[in-house]
Structure formats: structure tokens, C-alpha cells
Amino acid sequence: MGFGKGHHLHLIDGSAFIFRAYHALPPLTRKSDGLPIGAVSGFCNMLHRYVEANTGADAPTHVAVIFDKGSHTFRNDMYDQYKANREEMPEDLRPQIPLTRRATEAFNIACKELEGYEADDIIATLAVQAREAGGRVTIISSDKDLMQLVGGGVEMLDAMKNTRIDREGVFEKFGVYPEHVVDVQALAGDSVDNVPGAPGIGIKTAALLINEYGSLEELLDRAEEIKQPKRRQTLIDHREQIELSKKLVTLDDKTPIDFTLDDLEVKEPDPEVLMPFLTEMEFRTLTKRLADQLGVEAPVIEATVQAPGDAPEEPETVPFDKATYTRVGDRDALQGWIEKINERGYVAVDTETTGLNEMIADLVGISLCVEAGEACYIPLTHRAESGEGLFGSDELAEGQMPLDEAIALLKPVLEDPAVLKIGQNMKYDAKIFARYGIDVAPIDDTMLISYAQHAGLHNHSMDSLSERYLGHTPIPIKPLLGSGKSAITFDKVKIEDAVAYAAEDADITLRLWQTLKPRLHVAGTTKVYERMERPLVPVLAQMERHGIKVDRDTLSRMSNAFAQKMAGLEAEIHELAGETFNVGSPKQLGEILFDKMGLEGGKKGKTGAYATGADVLEDLATTHDLPARVLDWRQLSKLKSTYTDSLQEHINPDTGRVHTSYSIAGANTGRLASTDPNLQNIPVRTEEGRRIREAFVAEPGNVLVSLDYSQIELRILAHIAGIDALKEAFRDGQDIHAATASEMFNVPLDEMTPDVRRQAKAINFGVIYGISGFGLARNLRIPRAEAQGFIDRYFERFPGIRDYMDATKSFAKEHLYVETLFGRKIHTPEIGAKGPRAGFAQRAAINAPIQGTAADIIRRAMIRMPDAIEGKPAKMLLQVHDELLFEVAEDGVDDLIATAREVMEGAADPAVKLDVPLIVDAGRGANWAEAH
DNA sequence: CCTGTCACG
DNA sequence: GACGTACGTGACAGGG
The missing domain is CATH 3.40.50.1010 (5'-nuclease)
Structure with missing residues (x-):
């Protein structure tokens, strides 16, 4: 009925x-x-x-x-x-x-x-x-x-x-x-x-x-x-x-x-189904109560004890075994995996590609893992083994599903807001997927989970995390790809080998997630991870994919000019030396300077070679021409090889732009690092070097806009150390170095000389780095006693600074970490070391909260930026620690500057109320030299 | 692969 | 009292 x-x-x-x-x-x-x-x-x-x-x-x-x-x-x-x-x-x-x-x-x-x-x-x-x-x-x-x-x-x-x-x-x-x-x-x-x-x-x-x-x-x-x-x-x-x-x-x-x-229709619960589920969930009380009510024996739930604090977990109960990994070769098999993923709500994902540059590398296969030991690899574009000839076949290997089909099937899962995608360094995979039209979200990243809780303790590569937390050495990639000239790309790897390697990566990633994610809470850095690391992934991926336009002709002309000048200098140097030698070899140069020419002040390092650094040569240059020429030659050599030559190599043929890659977990302090190429160290300090920035240009109809925080680290120091005089100077918008000099040397601001100001500036920076008399003396080229005198006077006038330094050192000694204003922890395991390493560790501990807080602030700004500039004709291109560079349509520049400035100046809010204002300076121009 | 050198903040 | 010493990075060239 x-x-x-x-x-x-x-x-x-x-x-x-x-x-x-x-x-x-x-x-x-x-x-x-x-x-x-x-x-x-x-x-x-x-x-x-x-x-x-x-x-x-x-x-x-x-x-x-x-x-x-x-x-x-x-x-x-x-x-x-x-x-x-x-x-x-x-x-x-x-x-x-x-x-x-x-x-x-x-x-x-x-x-x-x-x-x-x-x-x-x-x-x-x-x-x-x-x-x-x-x-x-x-x-x-x-x-x-x-x-x-x-x-x-x-x-x-x-x-x-x-x-x-x-x-x-x-x-x-x-x-x-x-x-x-x-x-x-x-x-x-x-x-x-x-x-x-x-x-x-x-x-x-x-x-x-x-x-x-x-x-x-x-x-x-x-x-x-x-x-x-x-x-x-x-x-x-x-x-x-x-x-x-x-x-x-x-x-x-x-x-x-x-x-x-x-x-x-209402049905009675079936103990055969209900009990195993409650047992699996490890609900002790409820299991017992329901067992009583249903009149069945209550199953025993093992009393597992969680490892205390940070001690490594018990060894994994499921051993790593490549025999448990499966190869997915057709639609039905993949659909089976997708069902499993939907049921779970999360999946570890890893992509295999033809290279390390995600702007160029093509997808070769995808591995998935839903449970420790349960992983698969989906080969997609592996090449058939070639019968003859030196070059691999262009034919696809047998037993792979079409790339398009796999992408179409996976897209809904990878974009499903209810399914968490877990990866190790997800920015890489997300950028690869983005090129195939998939916008991977939401994500978790084991590398960043590790970084958020253990910055300063160890690196966060999959290999070291696996060793450390799973007690397992991952299959090395080297034997599969070879090295040097005979290296092959992953699409030439035999599918059988690829399954074992790739599925294991996903398996490891999942296990690392299971191990490390719950510990974020123990470490007290969940907020750091969720608000300052993970949200940065899509922001950086977008910036990197966009890239910045670099004009090849400008660079090429500069390279030629540098080469000519270098040749001229080289001839002069050989003439002065009375023989030809490799100017680029510090060893040969040292021998020429100190043995052959007999100049004073030759010091040998631990390798037995004379030191020929810029500071040494600068001293010699006051009395001799040769070292002066070498200094000029070295500057040109650096500019040519690192910038004008190699930047051309980095122009992507498809986009005509240069795409750097930012590592989020590279620097211990929370700073980003830029690689391949490093766009955070483009010259600016000398006129000749600065001209390299003329090659960084905007598309026609656009301009580059640079916004940078003014004196952010000193402002943070004023806040953290609670230095009223500095805070007031910042609130009044004073020239901070001049104000410091005035305070220290009792010179009125209107009588300030550039040289006194320069000295105060060096001290201000020295403080941020954990000042020492020796370091300041070397920087200012003054006697050590004089430098120590400056420092003593500085501490006398700003006693809060010394208090801050002492407090930070003892905090580090007690906790073995220091902290930024936003809760980022930077571990200082060497703080108790004896000997010279003690000094290093102490200065690093003093610097880390300051540098790290500044890094946190610009991260927060960057995370908020995409929403703030949504719909505006502007793209965020680069970050250089305290600077953000944008490419903006000409008629949108004022609007962008106003918006981005507001985001940057307000980036500490509402988490931290700073006692000093954050000030952002803006510049614009057809190229980066003009904008900066 | 390591070291020295030098570019940036 | 001696010991070395500014903080954080990455890329390149030379030389084993």
C-alpha cells in the first residue's frame, strides 16, 4: 500500500x-x-x-x-x-x-x-x-x-x-x-x-x-x-x-x-552496518550506547595515543608498496576514481610534466591518492618506445586515455568547492592545470603546511618531509630521467616506471597531509597558514602566468655595449699586469695583484686563494689603476652575464614576456624569493645598472606603476620596540635618518649635513640587522672604536632598542623561535650555539621579527589586491619585498594608485593596530626605470 | 658540486 | 679574553 x-x-x-x-x-x-x-x-x-x-x-x-x-x-x-x-x-x-x-x-x-x-x-x-x-x-x-x-x-x-x-x-x-x-x-x-x-x-x-x-x-x-x-x-x-x-x-x-x-519508509538501524561505521569514526561513547540499545556486543576501539607535541608520529602502519598503485588507462577506470574522490571530499594530486618550467612544460600524466597506499597514475602523453633511431618516437604509447577526455572528466572534481585538492607545492600544479583550462580550488599544500609550522627548522621539499615524517625515502627521479646531456623528459619514461614514481608522490603527499595538517593547530600557526600562505598560491600563480614584458632589443644593445667596454678594460688590465690572464678568475687575479705586483694587504682565505672581493679591490684602487679597472670590468661582467644576456633567454617565445617563479617557502622570514629568473635583484643602485630596468616595459597604451612601502622595517622596529621618538618622527612625516642623526648628535635638522645623515642611516639599518661595532665600522669605513661609540650613543638615546634586542634574544633562547606581529614563527635552533655561530643566530633572531612582519604585511596586501582591483584595467606583475609593480591602462593609473595604495597602507588592519602609519610611495612610467 | 662574487631589499 | 661578525635572498663563473 x-x-x-x-x-x-x-x-x-x-x-x-x-x-x-x-x-x-x-x-x-x-x-x-x-x-x-x-x-x-x-x-x-x-x-x-x-x-x-x-x-x-x-x-x-x-x-x-x-x-x-x-x-x-x-x-x-x-x-x-x-x-x-x-x-x-x-x-x-x-x-x-x-x-x-x-x-x-x-x-x-x-x-x-x-x-x-x-x-x-x-x-x-x-x-x-x-x-x-x-x-x-x-x-x-x-x-x-x-x-x-x-x-x-x-x-x-x-x-x-x-x-x-x-x-x-x-x-x-x-x-x-x-x-x-x-x-x-x-x-x-x-x-x-x-x-x-x-x-x-x-x-x-x-x-x-x-x-x-x-x-x-x-x-x-x-x-x-x-x-x-x-x-x-x-x-x-x-x-x-x-x-x-x-x-x-x-x-x-x-x-x-x-x-x-x-x-x-522508516527502518530499524542494522547493527551490522551501524557499528562498523561508528567504530571507524572512533566514537567511543556513542558506539557503546547504541550497542546497548540494539542489544549487541560493543566493538573494541583501539586506544591509540597521539604522539605528543612535535615528536614524529608512529611509523606508518600501511607500508609503501608500488604494487598497490594502479594505472588508469580508460574512461571507466577514471570515473571510478572520481567517485571515490567525491565520496571522500579530498584527494592528493600530482602532475607529471615535460619540465620544471610550468609556463613551458606540457602535461604528461596525473596521479591521485585518496587513502594511504591507495593511489593511481593516469598516463596521458607518454611516447611509445622507439624501435630504432636516437630520438624517441613521436607516437603516443598504448593504453592511455585521450588527454582531452581526462581533462574533461577531472575538471568538475578539481574545481568542485566541496572537494579539497591536496598537493606538494600546489602552485606548480595549479599553473599547469590553468593552461588546460582548469582552475583548481580549493587547495591545501603540504609544503606550506610544513613551512607555516617549521620555518627555520628544515626545508620543506617532499623528499625531506617524507624522510622526516614518514620515514620513507621517495623513489628518486634521477634514474628515470638520467642526467646531463642524455637526460630525457618524463614523457619518454616507461609508463610502468612512471606509475611507481608518480603514484608514490601522490601517496606521500596524502600521508604528509594527514600527518602535518593536524599539527598546525599544535604549533599555533593555523591562521598563518590559512591567511598568509595558502591564499597567496592563486595570487602568485596569476602574477607569474601574466609575466612582464621585456624588450629584447634594448637588452641586446646593452649587451653589445658592455662587451665592447669589457674588451677595452681587459686590454688595459693585461697591459698593466704585463701579461694576459683571466680577469674573471679571482685566483689568477689574486696572484697577479699580491704575488707578481707585490701589493700589500693580501689575505688568503680558507681555500688558500687571495681574497679579491670588492672591498679589498676598493682599498687597493686608491693607489693603483689595475684593481680599479677590475672593479669596472666586474660590474660590467655581472650586468652582462646575469642581466642583459640571460634575461633574453628567459623571454617566453609564446608570450614575449618574462615569467619568474616565486617560492613561498623559500625564505625563513616569510619573504618571497624569486627564481628563474630572479626579478627581485634587477640593478638599481648604479646608473649603469639601473638602465637595465628600461628594458622592462608596459604594453602599448599601458604604463608600469610601482608602489613601495616607505621605510617599512624601521616603522615596524619603532612599533615593536616601542620607541616613542621614532614613532613621533614617523607620525610627523619627518626624514627618519635625519631625525635619528639630530637626536644622536644633537644637530638641529636645518644644520644637518649629508654625511652625518648617512652615518645615522647606516646605524638605523644596522639596528635592523642586529648591529655590531665591527659590522658598522666596515660599512662606514671608520675605526671600530668610533663605530662602537656611535652604537653606544644610539642605545643611550633609544634605550628601547637595546631592551627589544635583549628581550628577543631571551625569547628565542626560551622558545627556540621568534615571532612576527602576525604570529608567523621563525625557528632559531642555533640560538644556544657556542662560538661564532651564536652571534649569527642572535642577529638573525633580532632581524627575523622585523623582516618577517614586513613580509607578512605585503603578503596581506597581495592577497587582498585581486579583489580590490577586480574589473580595473590593471594587473599586478611583480613583488620586490617592499614594492609591488603593476601594468595599468593609461587612463586607469590614478584610480589604480589610489586603490592599491589604500590596500597596502591598510594591510596590517584589522589584525594589528600599528602605532606608526604605513606610507606607500608611487611612481609611473613607460618602463620600470621611470616607474621606480 | 662548492666557493667567491655581486645584484637586490 | 678571543673569536669572527652586520639580516634575508639567487645567479653566475671558475675550478676542483
């Missing part, structure tokens, strides 16, 4: 249960592996309580838990801003979503969802069907959007407050009966779902109007009759928006569900 009179259907709003459970409980994790499990635990308890409470006379005959599915629904097609202001799902909730489905099934309760529809629509469909069949319906939810369904046997139940809502209850809430709820909602809008409604009209006014005119349509048709002029105009002006709002809030009660009410 089908559902009908006398039957009672309960419809549970699954998402509401999940969020309530998530927010009600602390972030519990599963003991054995650290999987976040709090929401699942709360969800199960709520289900259990629900079952217990519904066994009496009024028990339902049918029940289902309804979930949302997919983030894109028909409402997004109508209105792209629908629910656009929703906050992203919390990171630790995401992997729990699939588990709540399993929990529902484990309790033997029907669990329903439908792609492209919200849970509310399915609830509406079922409620209407049940009502028409003559049955009763209780919707267990407090969502006001569902109130339009109430009436004719349909009621709502707020499980938290245990209150039932009938027609009168709806009237209390909305001022209208259920049939007019959508009219009121259409007018009032909904800020939670981002439904616009009519501006200035809330629920009260909306109900008043609907009650007066009878319906929304009537109201809109007769809007002219409304007496209040403002209200009248609003309704006339926003008619379309109101009608759209009504469509958005109206539930679809005709969703194409593939089951009937009869499928939802």
Missing part, C-alpha cells in the same frame, strides 16, 4: 544539522589519523537523539534526510549573485560532508540529494507529494525559506527549540500566511542568500503591502497608487529585481526525483 492517509513523513534538513553540529562542537579529530570529525560526531548524536525521540505514538512512518548537492543550482543561472556572499566552507568541515551521508545511511535512514537542486527544493517536492496523497508532513528545520510549505498537514519543527510551526506560527513570523510568504520574501529580500528584494523594504513593510493589495503581482501592477512617494518609486524602479527575487525564493516542488515516498 502506498503513502497516504494515516502516514506521517519526516523531512530532515541535512545541511542545517551539519552546520549546527559543526558550530556546537570543538574541532575534534580522529585519534588515529587526525581526520577532523567534530561535525560528524555532532551529526550522529543529533540523529541518535532524533531516533530516540521519535519512537512513541506520534512516530513517523516515513523519514528522509535531505542534502544540498553541488554549489551551482538553477538559481545561479537566473542570478549569478545568488548566495555569492556566502563564506567559504570551513576547511576542516569539508572532508566531513561525505561522512555525514555515510552516517545517515548507517542509521538506516534514507539519504537523498539531487544535483543542481537545493535541499529545500527536494523537501518542497516531497512535502507537496505527501500532502496530495493525504498524509502528514513534519519538516525538521528552522529555515524560514521552508515556511512557504506549511499548511494542509505540513508543519515545521525546530529541533533545537522543540517548537512546532503551523500556519499561525508562520503568520507570527512573516505577518502573512504561508501562501504569501514568497511575496513578502521577494520584497524584503534576504541578505543571507543575497536575494536583492526591494531596497528599503523589510518584512514588516512587505507584509503590510501584501495584506493591503492581496498579492505581489497586484501590488506591482498598482504600485502607482501607493501614497508614500519613496516606497512608490522603489517598487516602480525595482520591479524586475523584485520579480527575480520572487523566483529565487520560490521553492521548486517539481524536482525530478528518482524515488517515491514509499522508498522512505
Whole structure:
């Protein structure tokens, strides 16, 4: 007999249960592996309580838990801003979503969802069907959007407050009966779902109007009759928006569900299914309680003990074994993996490519891992082994699915907001995927998770993390690719070998994630990771992909000019030396200078060679021509080889631009590092070098705009050390070095000489670096005693600086790390060292919070920048520690400068309230030399 | 592969 | 009292 009179259907709003459970409980994790499990635990308890409470006379005959599915629904097609202001799902909730489905099934309760529809629509469909069949319906939810369904046997139940809502209850809430709820909602809008409604009209006014005119349509048709002029105009002006709002809030009660009410009949839980699930989740109390109630033996849950603090975990229970890795060669196999991934809610991903430069390298294959030891490799463009000839075959190897097909299948998962993609250095993989039209999100990155908790302790490469935390040495790539001239690219690797290598990388990545992610919390750097490391990945990927235009002809002309000058200098040098030798060889040069010419001051280093650094040559240059020529030659040689020659090699043939790569976890202090090429050390200090920046240009119709923080590290020092005199000088906008000099030497500002100012400037910088008399003496080329005198006077005038330095050193000694204002931790394991290393470690500890805080601030600015400049004709191209470089359409320059400056100057807010203002200077021009 | 040198903040 | 010493990076050339 089908559902009908006398039957009672309960419809549970699954998402509401999940969020309530998530927010009600602390972030519990599963003991054995650290999987976040709090929401699942709360969800199960709520289900259990629900079952217990519904066994009496009024028990339902049918029940289902309804979930949302997919983030894109028909409402997004109508209105792209629908629910656009929703906050992203919390990171630790995401992997729990699939588990709540399993929990529902484990309790033997029907669990329903439908792609492209919200849970509310399915609830509406079922409620209407049940009502028409003559049955009763209780919707267990407090969502006001569902109130339009109430009436004719349909009621709502707020499980938290245990209150039932009938027609009168709806009237209390909305001022209208259920049939007019959508009219009121259409007018009032909904800020939670981002439904616009009519501006200035809330629920009260909306109900008043609907009650007066009878319906929304009537109201809109007769809007002219409304007496209040403002209200009248609003309704006339926003008619379309109101009608759209009504469509958005109206539930679809005709969703194409593939089951009937009869499928939802209440069933007893099956202990054979429920117990194993609860055991797997390691819910001790609930397992025991339900075992008692169901009259079965409670299964034993191993009491695993989590390793304390930072001690390495117990060795992995699942050994690494390449035999467990599978090769995915066709559509069906890949679809199987995608199902597994969707079920899990997370997946470790790794790409194999033809090279290390992600702007050029092509995709060769993809590996996936969902569980320790369960990984696969999808070969895509491996070449067939060549029968003869020296060059590999151009033919594709057998047994690979077409690249396009794999991309099309994987795109929805890799872009699914409900599936977390885990990688080691995800920026690389994300850039590769971006070139194939996939925008990978959301992500986690094991390299950054490690960096956020262990900067300064060890590096964060997969090899060292695997050794350290998994006790496993990954398969080296060298034997597969060879080295030197005979090296091959990954597409020439035998697929069999590639499976073992690539799948293992994904396997390791997943295990590292399981091990390291829960420890972020222990280290207290979760916020650092989530707000300052991970969000930077897409921002940098975008900047790197965009690149900066570099004019080859300019560089080439400079190279030629440098070569000519160098040849001239070389001839002179040989002439002066009386013989020819390699000017570029410090060893040969040393012998010429100190042995042959017999100059004074030759010091041999630990290798036995004379030191010939710039400082040595500069001393000699006062009395001899040869070292002076060598200094000139060296400068030109540096400019030519490092810049004018090699930058040309880095111009990408496809884009005509230079694409650097930033390493996020490269510098211990939180700074970025730029490689291949390094665009953070383009010359600027000498006129000759600065001209290289003329080759960095904007596209026609655009200009380059440079914004840089003025004296950011000194400002941070003033704040952290609490130096009132410095803070005031900054607040008054004074020349800080002159102000320092005035304070130190009792010279009025208007009598300041450039030389006194220069000395104060050197001291200011010295302080940031952890000043020493020797270092300052060398920098200023003054006697050491004099330098020490300066430092003593400085500390006398600014005693807070010495206090800061002492406090930082003792903090480092006690904790073995120091911290930035934003909570970034930089470990200082050498702080207790004896001998010369002690000094190094102490100065690094003093410098790290200052340099690191500045790095944090510009990171925060960069993370906010894409949203701030969205829609503007501007692109962020480069970061140089305290500078951001943009390429901007000519008519958008002023706007960009205003916007970007606001973001940069406000980047510390609201996390940290600085006592000194942050000031950003701006410049613009056709090239980087002009803009800087 | 290591060292010295030098470019940047 | 002696010991070395400014902080953080990356690229290139020479030389084993």
C-alpha cells in the first residue's frame, strides 16, 4: 500500500544539522589519523537523539534526510549573485560532508540529494507529494525559506527549540500566511542568500503591502497608487529585481526525483552496518550506547595515543608498496576514481610534466591518492618506445586515455568547492592545470603546511618531509630521467616506471597531509597558514602566468655595449699586469695583484686563494689603476652575464614576456624569493645598472606603476620596540635618518649635513640587522672604536632598542623561535650555539621579527589586491619585498594608485593596530626605470 | 658540486 | 679574553 492517509513523513534538513553540529562542537579529530570529525560526531548524536525521540505514538512512518548537492543550482543561472556572499566552507568541515551521508545511511535512514537542486527544493517536492496523497508532513528545520510549505498537514519543527510551526506560527513570523510568504520574501529580500528584494523594504513593510493589495503581482501592477512617494518609486524602479527575487525564493516542488515516498519508509538501524561505521569514526561513547540499545556486543576501539607535541608520529602502519598503485588507462577506470574522490571530499594530486618550467612544460600524466597506499597514475602523453633511431618516437604509447577526455572528466572534481585538492607545492600544479583550462580550488599544500609550522627548522621539499615524517625515502627521479646531456623528459619514461614514481608522490603527499595538517593547530600557526600562505598560491600563480614584458632589443644593445667596454678594460688590465690572464678568475687575479705586483694587504682565505672581493679591490684602487679597472670590468661582467644576456633567454617565445617563479617557502622570514629568473635583484643602485630596468616595459597604451612601502622595517622596529621618538618622527612625516642623526648628535635638522645623515642611516639599518661595532665600522669605513661609540650613543638615546634586542634574544633562547606581529614563527635552533655561530643566530633572531612582519604585511596586501582591483584595467606583475609593480591602462593609473595604495597602507588592519602609519610611495612610467 | 662574487631589499 | 661578525635572498663563473 502506498503513502497516504494515516502516514506521517519526516523531512530532515541535512545541511542545517551539519552546520549546527559543526558550530556546537570543538574541532575534534580522529585519534588515529587526525581526520577532523567534530561535525560528524555532532551529526550522529543529533540523529541518535532524533531516533530516540521519535519512537512513541506520534512516530513517523516515513523519514528522509535531505542534502544540498553541488554549489551551482538553477538559481545561479537566473542570478549569478545568488548566495555569492556566502563564506567559504570551513576547511576542516569539508572532508566531513561525505561522512555525514555515510552516517545517515548507517542509521538506516534514507539519504537523498539531487544535483543542481537545493535541499529545500527536494523537501518542497516531497512535502507537496505527501500532502496530495493525504498524509502528514513534519519538516525538521528552522529555515524560514521552508515556511512557504506549511499548511494542509505540513508543519515545521525546530529541533533545537522543540517548537512546532503551523500556519499561525508562520503568520507570527512573516505577518502573512504561508501562501504569501514568497511575496513578502521577494520584497524584503534576504541578505543571507543575497536575494536583492526591494531596497528599503523589510518584512514588516512587505507584509503590510501584501495584506493591503492581496498579492505581489497586484501590488506591482498598482504600485502607482501607493501614497508614500519613496516606497512608490522603489517598487516602480525595482520591479524586475523584485520579480527575480520572487523566483529565487520560490521553492521548486517539481524536482525530478528518482524515488517515491514509499522508498522512505522508516527502518530499524542494522547493527551490522551501524557499528562498523561508528567504530571507524572512533566514537567511543556513542558506539557503546547504541550497542546497548540494539542489544549487541560493543566493538573494541583501539586506544591509540597521539604522539605528543612535535615528536614524529608512529611509523606508518600501511607500508609503501608500488604494487598497490594502479594505472588508469580508460574512461571507466577514471570515473571510478572520481567517485571515490567525491565520496571522500579530498584527494592528493600530482602532475607529471615535460619540465620544471610550468609556463613551458606540457602535461604528461596525473596521479591521485585518496587513502594511504591507495593511489593511481593516469598516463596521458607518454611516447611509445622507439624501435630504432636516437630520438624517441613521436607516437603516443598504448593504453592511455585521450588527454582531452581526462581533462574533461577531472575538471568538475578539481574545481568542485566541496572537494579539497591536496598537493606538494600546489602552485606548480595549479599553473599547469590553468593552461588546460582548469582552475583548481580549493587547495591545501603540504609544503606550506610544513613551512607555516617549521620555518627555520628544515626545508620543506617532499623528499625531506617524507624522510622526516614518514620515514620513507621517495623513489628518486634521477634514474628515470638520467642526467646531463642524455637526460630525457618524463614523457619518454616507461609508463610502468612512471606509475611507481608518480603514484608514490601522490601517496606521500596524502600521508604528509594527514600527518602535518593536524599539527598546525599544535604549533599555533593555523591562521598563518590559512591567511598568509595558502591564499597567496592563486595570487602568485596569476602574477607569474601574466609575466612582464621585456624588450629584447634594448637588452641586446646593452649587451653589445658592455662587451665592447669589457674588451677595452681587459686590454688595459693585461697591459698593466704585463701579461694576459683571466680577469674573471679571482685566483689568477689574486696572484697577479699580491704575488707578481707585490701589493700589500693580501689575505688568503680558507681555500688558500687571495681574497679579491670588492672591498679589498676598493682599498687597493686608491693607489693603483689595475684593481680599479677590475672593479669596472666586474660590474660590467655581472650586468652582462646575469642581466642583459640571460634575461633574453628567459623571454617566453609564446608570450614575449618574462615569467619568474616565486617560492613561498623559500625564505625563513616569510619573504618571497624569486627564481628563474630572479626579478627581485634587477640593478638599481648604479646608473649603469639601473638602465637595465628600461628594458622592462608596459604594453602599448599601458604604463608600469610601482608602489613601495616607505621605510617599512624601521616603522615596524619603532612599533615593536616601542620607541616613542621614532614613532613621533614617523607620525610627523619627518626624514627618519635625519631625525635619528639630530637626536644622536644633537644637530638641529636645518644644520644637518649629508654625511652625518648617512652615518645615522647606516646605524638605523644596522639596528635592523642586529648591529655590531665591527659590522658598522666596515660599512662606514671608520675605526671600530668610533663605530662602537656611535652604537653606544644610539642605545643611550633609544634605550628601547637595546631592551627589544635583549628581550628577543631571551625569547628565542626560551622558545627556540621568534615571532612576527602576525604570529608567523621563525625557528632559531642555533640560538644556544657556542662560538661564532651564536652571534649569527642572535642577529638573525633580532632581524627575523622585523623582516618577517614586513613580509607578512605585503603578503596581506597581495592577497587582498585581486579583489580590490577586480574589473580595473590593471594587473599586478611583480613583488620586490617592499614594492609591488603593476601594468595599468593609461587612463586607469590614478584610480589604480589610489586603490592599491589604500590596500597596502591598510594591510596590517584589522589584525594589528600599528602605532606608526604605513606610507606607500608611487611612481609611473613607460618602463620600470621611470616607474621606480 | 662548492666557493667567491655581486645584484637586490 | 678571543673569536669572527652586520639580516634575508639567487645567479653566475671558475675550478676542483
